[in-house]
Amino acid sequence: MAAPDISKLKIERGATPSAPLRRPRRWKWLAIGAVVLAVAGALVARVGGGKADVDIVTVAQAWPSQNYTLLNATGYVVAQRKAALSSKATGRLEWLGVLEGSRVKKDEVVARLENRDVSATLGQAEANVKLAQANLLQGEAELADARNAWQRAQDLLQQKFIAAAAYDSALARYNKAKAAISAQRAAITAAQANARAAQVAVDQTVIRAPFDGVILTKNANVGDNITPFSSAADSKGAVVTIADMGTLEVEADVSESSLSKIRIDQPAEIQLDAFPELRLSGTVSRMVPTVDRSKATLLVKVRFNDRDPRVLPDMSAKVAFLSKAVPPEDRIPVTAVQPAAIVQREGKSVVFVVTDDKARLMPVMAGRKVGELVEVRGLKPGDKVVLKPSDKLQNGQPVAVTKK
Incomplete structure (x- = not known):
């Protein structure tokens, strides 16, 4: 068998593998994390964990007498004497x-x-009175002697022991003594008048x-x-x-267009700017029958029914003219809030009190209307509550106060 030819077998160094490349897995995990965070944020917002923008109002102290107010006016405390x-x-x-x-x-x-000069004049006048009185005593003595001499002369004339001329001389002396007495009494009256005038000068x-x-x-x-x-x-x-502090009254300017709401002896309530918590009962005492043409107002004077030593002349005051006298039970201030701050949750009246930038749900008991407010129990004046809370606002949810 012939041996195989391996001369044609070789590795191409620059060749590119045909298999596809794998992408890094970190992009996959980043995408998954973003989705998880979005879902978590939506869940947190749904359960009320995010900050909610809210408007707040302050719980106030209101006076039930506002329900009887027909007209308000401003003025000043003035002493009539x-x-x-x-x-x-x-x-x-x-x-x-x-x-x-x-x-x-x-x-x-x-x-x-300093009155040394007029006191000296008074002393001189009093001395003149004494001198005139002494002259009167002397004149009375002379009158008595002249009367006796005239009576003796009259007896002697009847017995023809003296001449008629001697009798006439005794009679003239007697008449002169009587005239001197009248002059001396008049001098006493004049001296006494001068003394009274000097006394008046000293008294002044x-x-x-x-x-x-x-x-x-x-x-x-x-x-x-x-x-x-x-x-x-x-x-x-x-x-x-x-x-005289017993004559203190409030003088208030009332527009002439509102005069039909005011009458003599009408009950009123007086509030002093210096003591806002002080409400004093008053009554319209009189209306000055002259209209100020420049201001189109009439001056109305309201006397105090309640006396308070803190009331001083020239204090600024507000006067509420009432439809009727305020009953004793309505002269006590109550805690009140705007009606829009009270909502219903689970069949109960509640408000959201803002403390430490969080809305705290607090049950309250709503009562009567006091002016534009509603009496509430369970709050205290000065508390901050959410105005018109939304249905999504939850107890304990952080809030951001919106500036009006």
Whole structure:
């Protein structure tokens, strides 16, 4: 047998294998991971784990008296009896016995001017009164002596022991003594009048409280020159300003188009800007019968039914004119929220309270309407709740507050 020819067998070094190449497996795993993450994100969003954009409102403290309000107006607290105390006399302020906030009684001495000059005049007038009274006593003694002399002369004339001329002289002396008595009594009256005038001048240097009240302002200090009308340079007119706190009222401007809603003795509620939590009962006392043409408003005065020592003149105030007096049970504030914050979940009224950037479901009990709000129990004023929560919002879900 002939041997096989292997000379034609050889390996081609540059030849390309005909089998297909395998792709790397890592692209396959990346695609699978992306799908898994997408599904997981969808599941998380479905169960409420993603942040939800929400609007929030604050739980407020509301007053049921809002349900009786017909009209609101603004104004200021004004003392209806108020006085700037000064003196009719001119002088230097020597003594001041009050400060701002001091309470004084009627006729109590508030301040005193230097009064040595008018006091000296008063002393002189009182001395003139005494002198006139002494002259009257002397005149009465002379009158008694003249009367006795005239009576003796009359007896002697009847007995023809004296001449008629002597009798006439005694009678003239008696009549002159009587006339002197009348003049001396008139002199006493004049001296007493001068003394009263001097006393008035002294009294005018003493400044007294015209009524019970509180000192509002102190306009002068000891040593200042006081003049009646403060016309001189470096002088003061009023020493202090006093107000009767029992006459405090609120003066509010009401548009003339709303006057049909207001009447005398109408109940009202007064709220002070300085004390928002304070609501005081009031009554319309009077309406000034003049319309301000520039503002088309009428001045309405509301007196306080409830007195509070914190109320001071010139405080800003809001007045609510009511349809009827507020019952005692409606004068207590309640917790209220906007109706859109309350939703139904599983047959219960709930709200979502936002704490730590999460919405916490909280059951509440809704009550009556208070103005535009609804009374709720289970919340406290100041809580932040979600406004118009969606059906997908879940308890404990993180939220992002949308700025309005």
